[in-house]
Amino acid sequence: MAHINVERTHTLGLEVARVKAREVVAKLESQYGLKPQWSGDKVAFKRSGVDGVLEISENTVKVDVKLGMLMSAMSGMIKSEIERSLDKALA
DSSP states (O other), rough: EEEEEEEEEEESSSHHHHHHHHHHHHHHHHHHOOOOEEEEEEEEEEEEETEEEEEEEESEEEEEEEHHHHHHHHHHHHHHHHHHHHHHHHH
């Protein structure tokens, strides 16, 4: 089982960060078939072999993902995609 933890700081403010985070979640949903469940400024997403949470705050976005055995082989690619998506969205 692999664990991915990514945190990015931003200066966008909470409202803009929410919009940007929704874009990132939508992209991850379409690419990886994730099923997001929003609750305030936190979204849990799941699919077979993937269990994660994205949290938005005034100046940070945190992503924590646990991958099952089969998905662990793709952990490097998945982490890179999360980092790239966050960096682009929060720039």
